[in-house]
Amino acid sequence: xxxxxxxxxxxxxxxxxxxxxxxxxxxxxxxxSFQDGIVADHSKCVACHRCVTFCPEMAITxxxxxxxxxxxxxxxxxxxxxIQKQAQTGGILLTGMGxxxxxxIYWDHLLIDACQVTNPSIDPLREPMELxxxxxxxxxKLEFNQLPDGNVSLKxxxxxxxxxxxxxxxxxxxxxxxxxxxxxxLAKAAEQCGILMNTGExxxxxxxxxxxxxxxxxxxxxxxxVDSNYLNAGVAVEIKVGQGAxxxxxxxxxxxxxxxxxxxxxxxxxxxxxxxxxxHHDIYSIExxxxxIFAIKEATNYEKPxxxxxxxxxxxxxIASGIVRAGxxxxxxxxxxxxxxxAPYVIRDNIGIPIELALAAVDDRLREEGIRNRASLICAGGxxxxxxxxxAIALGAxxxxxxxxxxxxxxxxxxxxxxxGNCSWGIATxxxxxxxxxxxxxGAERLTNLVKAWAAELKExxxxxxxxxxxxxxGSRERLRGIGLDQNVLDIxxxxxxxx
Amino acid sequence: MQGVFPRIPSGCAVSGxxxxxxxxxxxxxxxxxIGLMHDRSNGLGGGFAAYGIYPQYKEHYAFHLMxxxxxxxxxxxxxxxxYFYLDQSEPIPVRKTPGITxxxxxxxxxxxxxxxxxxxxxxFLQEEDLIVSLVMHINxxxxxxxxxxxxxxxxxxxxxxxxxxIGHFYRLDEYEAYIWTAHGRFPTNTPGxxxxxxxxxxxxxxxxxxxxxxxxxxxxxxLEMFGYKCTLQTDTEVVAYLIDLMSRKHKLPxxxxxxxxxAPFWKKIDKNRPEKQAILQxxxxxxxxxxMNGPFSIIVANSKSMIGFNDRIKLxxxxxxxxxxxxxxxxxxxxxxxxxxxxxRVWPVQAGEPLIGLVEEGTL
Numbered sequence: 001x002x003x004x005x006x007x008x009x010x011x012x013x014x015x016x017x018x019x020x021x022x023x024x025x026x027x028x029x030x031x032x033s034f035q036d037g038i039v040a041d042h043s044k045c046v047a048c049h050r051c052v053t054f055c056p057e058m059a060i061t062x063x064x065x066x067x068x069x070x071x072x073x074x075x076x077x078x079x080x081x082x083i084q085k086q087a088q089t090g091g092i093l094l095t096g097m098g099x100x101x102x103x104x105i106y107w108d109h110l111l112i113d114a115c116q117v118t119n120p121s122i123d124p125l126r127e128p129m130e131l132x133x134x135x136x137x138x139x140x141k142l143e144f145n146q147l148p149d150g151n152v153s154l155k156x157x158x159x160x161x162x163x164x165x166x167x168x169x170x171x172x173x174x175x176x177x178x179x180x181x182x183x184x185x186l187a188k189a190a191e192q193c194g195i196l197m198n199t200g201e202x203x204x205x206x207x208x209x210x211x212x213x214x215x216x217x218x219x220x221x222x223x224x225x226v227d228s229n230y231l232n233a234g235v236a237v238e239i240k241v242g243q244g245a246x247x248x249x250x251x252x253x254x255x256x257x258x259x260x261x262x263x264x265x266x267x268x269x270x271x272x273x274x275x276x277x278x279x280h281h282d283i284y285s286i287e288x289x290x291x292x293i294f295a296i297k298e299a300t301n302y303e304k305p306x307x308x309x310x311x312x313x314x315x316x317x318x319i320a321s322g323i324v325r326a327g328x329x330x331x332x333x334x335x336x337x338x339x340x341x342x343a344p345y346v347i348r349d350n351i352g353i354p355i356e357l358a359l360a361a362v363d364d365r366l367r368e369e370g371i372r373n374r375a376s377l378i379c380a381g382g383x384x385x386x387x388x389x390x391x392a393i394a395l396g397a398x399x400x401x402x403x404x405x406x407x408x409x410x411x412x413x414x415x416x417x418x419x420x421g422n423c424s425w426g427i428a429t430x431x432x433x434x435x436x437x438x439x440x441x442x443g444a445e446r447l448t449n450l451v452k453a454w455a456a457e458l459k460e461x462x463x464x465x466x467x468x469x470x471x472x473x474x475g476s477r478e479r480l481r482g483i484g485l486d487q488n489v490l491d492i493x494x495x496x497x498x499x500x
Numbered sequence: 501m502q503g504v505f506p507r508i509p510s511g512c513a514v515s516g517x518x519x520x521x522x523x524x525x526x527x528x529x530x531x532x533x534i535g536l537m538h539d540r541s542n543g544l545g546g547g548f549a550a551y552g553i554y555p556q557y558k559e560h561y562a563f564h565l566m567x568x569x570x571x572x573x574x575x576x577x578x579x580x581x582x583y584f585y586l587d588q589s590e591p592i593p594v595r596k597t598p599g600i601t602x603x604x605x606x607x608x609x610x611x612x613x614x615x616x617x618x619x620x621x622x623x624f625l626q627e628e629d630l631i632v633s634l635v636m637h638i639n640x641x642x643x644x645x646x647x648x649x650x651x652x653x654x655x656x657x658x659x660x661x662x663x664x665x666i667g668h669f670y671r672l673d674e675y676e677a678y679i680w681t682a683h684g685r686f687p688t689n690t691p692g693x694x695x696x697x698x699x700x701x702x703x704x705x706x707x708x709x710x711x712x713x714x715x716x717x718x719x720x721x722x723l724e725m726f727g728y729k730c731t732l733q734t735d736t737e738v739v740a741y742l743i744d745l746m747s748r749k750h751k752l753p754x755x756x757x758x759x760x761x762x763a764p765f766w767k768k769i770d771k772n773r774p775e776k777q778a779i780l781q782x783x784x785x786x787x788x789x790x791x792m793n794g795p796f797s798i799i800v801a802n803s804k805s806m807i808g809f810n811d812r813i814k815l816x817x818x819x820x821x822x823x824x825x826x827x828x829x830x831x832x833x834x835x836x837x838x839x840x841x842x843x844x845r846v847w848p849v850q851a852g853e854p855l856i857g858l859v860e861e862g863t864l
Contacts, residue, residue, distance in 0.1 A: 115714065118712050119711070119712040119714050119794050119795050119815075120795060120815055122813070127813055128765050128767065128813075130765060130766055132766050134781075134785050138785055138786050139786060141749075141750040141752075141786065142750070142752065142756075142782055142783065142786050142787070143751075144752070144753065144756065144779075146753075152753065152756070152779070153775065153779070154775075154778055154779050154782055156782065156786075158782055158785070158786075161785060367721060367724065367725050370725050370726070372725060373725075373786070394717075465714060466714040466793075466794050466795075467714045467715055467793040467794060468793060468812070468813065469763075469788075469791060469793060471718075471784075471788030471789060471791055472714065472715035472718060472791055472793035472794075473715075473718070474718060474788070474789070475717075475718045475721050475722075475789065476715060476716075476717030476718035476721075477717055477721070478716060478717025478718075478720070479717055
């Protein structure tokens, strides 16, 4: 017997309802039915707001179930529910999206500087304001040849670089974890914004091939869809070692989601489970990673930067240093609030560290070792707005990755049920009747709007700071102050407290 | 001298003059020029750099020192003697001047490196690297001692006061130089520290600077990667170190260095022919952290040249003028006309485009 009370109460204003049943059609979770009026099965409602958004009469609302539990700070309702679920099923509890627990959000304790009098702020509407960023390994210095005509030519050969018009990339989300229409939206938007999307570990669907100039292809432990064409299909290759939401944990796309298209893209039989092992079985050490990086460089003729994505864990600074020395051109750091399609609850909420601290520690460590130039840093895991981006860049990131923000732009309401495959918004699902709701053109437009809006805001922030180029903010922690942070955290972040 | 002073945003006046033929000119004019811009300073700092002033010791390193106590002087001399022959050691001549109070002990040395020092040193160590490390050591480790300048046949004269008073105090009318640069300071709080005045120097390179570098935070962290410690917490220190890093350690030509410090906009870079584009792109990619962003007008000098340049959208003023073999640069045109009433040409220095004045070869 199910001992669980519903989490939400789905309410319909009977006076307003015209019984058009649009809400029933829109619910991906089968929570609504018609029995002489719309009837809700509250226990199935996940508060994804699809029905609320599409009700023409605005007759629907969803509330937290007010059911009172005997007050107890230790044995909260959530804790009790999880125990009930496990007592009933005997399984590992799953969840979707990033860590939602009330750990400190350091972004909200960082304040950005601005110019007053002694140096002028700059008006981005009147003056040029530059966000262009190149990802890739940079040499420590440049060398030039003196030509007889008095000019110089470049002697140093630069490693491959990828241009971003705005220092944002879309986070890796595989075809399988999200729908093809969601991936298409990301690819089109990346093209329109001059940025990059990332295939995730699910291979590259043939319809995405034309967007190769705006794509990072990912190689993860399952190696789905990886062949030589795939490696050369994008502008960069990423080796996924870990993910912020589930460091040290692999992935599992259940066989029922492996349709003909996913099967073709992932190069696996239809209906077979896609298991990504926890480690890469050819990477048991840093020297193994070094070999894989150079195997990929060989396969791509040294024309594409290789990124290594890791989760932010306790010893992240030393790990990052090793990765740079192993030859990575880009390090993608994913904090413990990074999203996921599915992760064990206990892993998501208890493993890893905040991205703000990890980023600062890694940037510091690479500088101390004099190798910061040898890799670009992408910061991910809970970037919510342009303020977070500016702070991440000031802490030392070259660019940020946005996953959840991008999905929210596509309609996601962060209900955290991605792993069920029932996403009413057509994002985290493969059910055709749901995925067709997401029009890639409209999706791309919404994503482009978001990215361009953030770019405009970043320019305003730079202008207030009196600088007209993003590289003058990058790593400039002098322009940040902490508020309400203790000395230990301030030291890790390398910033002063507000007022100092 | 440890960095106990907070970073000081400041406004300022700059002026510079040089003879391209290496003619040596008295300090009277430069004092008059910087003095005309009295209102751009607030009495909390002024200074001068002069090239060609010690012809009798032109092969010696001329060290100008500031000491807060006899003890710091004793410790410094002891340290210097380990590396150098102190061929001359004397007080820097000064005259009593109203408005100039509480000067530190001002001393100068003419030094020759002991032969065995380089022989014993690491084989990769160049003489210049050694001198820089010695200067850094004195500034950071010896309490109450500060090296104002350390080049050959040049010197920096600086302190707390209005620049024209500082010039009079140091008796600069009695010196002759083929390049003079000057600085009047308007810091927005009160350090009252002589070492904090401009010019800032390293070896024979001197920098006078009007502006505040809004990218100071990253410029400083970038320099730290190469072992520079920005202890004085002034923007100008960063300028001097960036130039030192790129010229002495990275061996880059001066026009490339200046391109990195005040880089052209991407829009402009994209319009260049491919080879030039590749060069400019590479400079911005590799030296992005050295880009000096924010308002500045700067005059950099060394024994062979005087260079004026502005930030890339020219948020601070600079005017240049020519008369025969003389080249002038200043924050205001009036500061040039007061010493050169009828110049052949007067023009504004363009945003992000350096004006490089070279001393003709063979004239020194």
